[in-house]
Amino acid sequence: MREFIDDNPWQALRRFTQARIALGRAGNSVPTEPLLAFKLAHAQARDAVHQPLDADALHQQLRAQGFASIDVHSAASDRAQYLRRPDLGRRLSDESRSALASIDAQSPDIVFVIADGLSAFAAAKQAVPLLLALRPQLAQWNVGPVVVARQARVALGDEIGQALGARFVAMLIGERPGLSSPDSLGIYLTFEPRIGRSDAQRNCISNVRPEGLAYAHAAHKLLYLLTQARRLGLTGVALKDDSAPRLAAADDA
Structure with a gap:
């Protein structure tokens, strides 16, 4: 049937992108x-x-790799309510709030939260490999238990970090799926997380997946931002990601 198809003269460009061109x-x-x-x-x-x-499977993966983990849930009771009520996805359920209050996390430097967000595929597939790529570079950091959060929006990390007394929270959350990326993970880094933080007070690293930003490169960017954030005492619009030249030099080496 190929004789009925008119090829586009730009077809050679398709090898450079997953976009539909x-x-x-x-x-x-x-x-x-x-x-x-x-x-x-x-x-x-x-x-x-x-x-x-599948939170149980994710906890098993984390513990098999030596990570302590905690399970929490937002105030959204199920997926349907989560999609209709974004505000409920930004606050912990009463049970989860009480559970975190009973944990002695000894004020960690950073807490990682793995959240389903708008793509549980991304959280299940990308989060643990990213943590494994990042772990060797965090020897000088007091890392708290990994929190697995269901029905979660980005701001849920603020309440989790506040409850655990963390200096930083890094939210590893499934991003809104595109038509070529249903499993893309985003990272949202916030200094001194607490309820009421705005998006302007966070830094974002997006499209973490093998076909997008590779785990090693995402870990490099996050470590750079963490190092600079700890030095400056801030995250957000005032913290610029200047990691690209260092990453290029490391790749050349």
């Missing part, structure tokens, strides 16, 4: 193969939003 044309429509691929990607994006996080 130069798909060709069959009559007045796109060819069947890219149309079916689009429908599959759309279904995967929808699944990523609605799929629940």
